Amino acid sequence: MNAETAPEVFSAKPIRSLDIMGVKKAIPHRYPFLLIDRIEVIQEDKYCVGVKMVTANEQFFAGHFPAQPVMPGVLIIESMAQTACAMLLSKGGFENKIAFFMGIDEAKFRAPVLPGVVLKHHIEILRLGRAGKFRGESYVDEKMVAEATMTFALVDKAAT
Secondary structure, eight states, X not given: OOSSSOOGGXXXXXXXXXXXXXXXXXXXXXXXXXXXXXXXXXXXXXXXXXXXXXXXXXXXXXXXXXXXXXXOHHHHHHHHHHHHHHHHHTSXXXXXXXXXXXXXXXXXXXXXXXXXXXXXXXXXXXXXXXXXXXXXXXXXXXXEEEEEEEEEEEEEOOOO
């Protein structure tokens, strides 16, 4: 992938999409910690694109930073992770699973993410299984703003 501009996958036709209701069905996150609005699956178990509309009303902007709001890098990483997990957990067969972080490697933040932008994540699944691995890149206006490689574990949901 080119570090300067958005990957070609952004213009690829999705094989399936998840709106906000589909995202909420796939992962347990809710406001104020649901950090993804839509997902377009490009190639099942391989690539997807996630979209987060970053609004001025985001709760974290009240404290980070009031006079100069910037989306915290850790939340950009979390938004990437939610994108990857929603893609995987939404395809069926994972109804009783939840994903937990195991590691974050090679995280880099290249530009601030400000209120009013559309944050797009390009997610590439590198390994699937009980312990999986993916690479995420985040873009604003086709310019990379963050990237990381992450590992996760799929575990059984706790009984309710």
